[in-house]
Amino acid sequence: MNSVSPYVLLSALLFTIGVVGVLTRRNAILIFMSIELMLNSANLAFVAFAHQWGQLDGQMFVFFVMAVAAAEVAVGLALIVTIFRSKKSTNVDDLSQLKG
Amino acid sequence: MTPDLIVFIALAIISILAAIGLLTSRNAIYAALFLILNFATVAVLYLMLNAPFLAVIQVSVYAGAIMVLFLFVIMLLGAERLAGAETQSEMRWQRPLAVGLGALLLIQAGYVFITHFSQSPASPKAIQAGPMEIGMMLFGPYLLPFEVTSVLLLVAIIGAVVLTRDK
Numbered sequence: 625m626n627s628v629s630p631y632v633l634l635s636a637l638l639f640t641i642g643v644v645g646v647l648t649r650r651n652a653i654l655i656f657m658s659i660e661l662m663l664n665s666a667n668l669a670f671v672a673f674a675h676q677w678g679q680l681d682g683q684m685f686v687f688f689v690m691a692v693a694a695a696e697v698a699v700g701l702a703l704i705v706t707i708f709r710s711k712k713s714t715n716v717d718d719l720s721q722l723k724g
Numbered sequence: 725m726t727p728d729l730i731v732f733i734a735l736a737i738i739s740i741l742a743a744i745g746l747l748t749s750r751n752a753i754y755a756a757l758f759l760i761l762n763f764a765t766v767a768v769l770y771l772m773l774n775a776p777f778l779a780v781i782q783v784s785v786y787a788g789a790i791m792v793l794f795l796f797v798i799m800l801l802g803a804e805r806l807a808g809a810e811t812q813s814e815m816r817w818q819r820p821l822a823v824g825l826g827a828l829l830l831i832q833a834g835y836v837f838i839t840h841f842s843q844s845p846a847s848p849k850a851i852q853a854g855p856m857e858i859g860m861m862l863f864g865p866y867l868l869p870f871e872v873t874s875v876l877l878l879v880a881i882i883g884a885v886v887l888t889r890d891k
Contacts, residue, residue, distance in 0.1 A: 647818070648747070705887075
């Protein structure tokens with residue numbers, strides 16, 4: 625154990641909650657939010673290790689993760705809006721066929 | 725008990741409760757607001773970890789821009805009420821199985837983190853992480869990833885426009 629271990633353990637706990645959210649929720653928007661929670665907990669681990677080793681590279685990775693998350697949210701929400709237009713639902717159990 | 729540890733424990737409890745609130749909320753708007761609370765507590769944790777610029781970015785980009793997009797889409801679709809189908813899934817064994825697998829993952833991750841990544845460097849130096857140092861890194865060693873990220877964002881913009889365009 626050292627000074628950043630609590631942060632890393634909190635990050636692992638938040639990641640686990642995100643995983644359980646993805647596995648149990650059926651609403652596509654909530655699954656997306658759980659993915660954001662997982663990305664965020666990974667960011668927390670990056671920043672904690674950057675603090676532990678005294679190097680900025682971990683913080684740089686957090687920047688790129690945030691940019692990728694923004695791009696992912698824009699495209700993902702566009703997909704959800706498009707699916708909602710044709711299916712009138714955001715429940716992932718309703719999306720069981722490949723043909724739209 | 726140092727003051728830092730007390731602040732950390734309080735923030736950790738708030739962020740875990742917010743995450744569980746996201747997990748159990750019956751209303752998508754409330755779930756999004758719980759997630760914003762979680763992001764805000766993580767931003768304060770960034771401040772404690774000597775990353776002030778990241779904390780500001782976290783609040784403005786994550787809790788600001790991204791979550792506003794989420795709330796906008798939820799309200800646009802009128803999908804804030806999570807229907808009864810959400811509760812009575814056909815696979816009843818799925819929820820306990822997911823919780824069990826999640827607990828297993830947590831134990832694994834905790835074990836690996838504690839046993840393999842707990843050694844500190846010989847002389848950990850305090851990092852300076854102001855906007856200037858971040859900028860020097862971003863436009864120095866990380867220039868190529870930075871440019872690739874800008875292309876990625878452009879592709880995301882075009883993709884979102886193409887996907888939501890009315891035929």
